[in-house]
Amino acid sequence: MGIQRLDHVNLRTGQLSAMLQWYGDVLGLHSGPRPDFPFAGAWLYAGEVAVIHLIDIGCLPAISSDASLRLEHFSLAATDIEAFEARLAASRTHYQRIALAGGGLVQLHMRDPDGNHLHLDFATAPCSAVA
Numbered sequence: 001m002g003i004q005r006l007d008h009v010n011l012r013t014g015q016l017s018a019m020l021q022w023y024g025d026v027l028g029l030h031s032g033p034r035p036d037f038p039f040a041g042a043w044l045y046a047g048e049v050a051v052i053h054l055i056d057i058g059c060l061p062a063i064s065s066d067a068s069l070r071l072e073h074f075s076l077a078a079t080d081i082e083a084f085e086a087r088l089a090a091s092r093t094h095y096q097r098i099a100l101a102g103g104g105l106v107q108l109h110m111r112d113p114d115g116n117h118l119h120l121d122f123a124t125a126p127c128s129a130v131a
Contacts, residue, residue, distance in 0.1 A: 009074045010053040011116060016040065018113045019054055026091045027076075027084075027120075051076065073117035075107075081122045084108060099124075 013019045020042055023029045029044040029052060040056035078084060088095050088110065095110040109119040 006051075006074070008051050008053055010055065011114065012055050012057045013114050014057050015113055016042065016054060016056045020044070022091070022113050023052060026087050026093055028087070046076075073119065075119050075121055078120040078122055081106060081108070084120060
């Protein structure tokens, strides 16, 4: 028994079409099947896995939780950093590239159209000492 990986992130949005376009154009995710919930939204897929669930907050009934609740950030493992940097530049998405000390991981930090913080993680070869 144990946690294996992040399954999905659920985001509330008042800009469903802008979010769908950004996650499609910039991250390469695509819309796919979603259960018949009583509110509008979309599921975005990486391959066969629905990794981001969007809920249109304009269609939600009043609930007791804080409607402005946001998460601090989420992270997605990715490959081909150069291709992602080209997509980010083409979409004029501001991002910050961070190489973690000790090597092994480079991150691209950005915000989606709703201001949610996310980063893409790219594995790199760890730095080796030169003799």
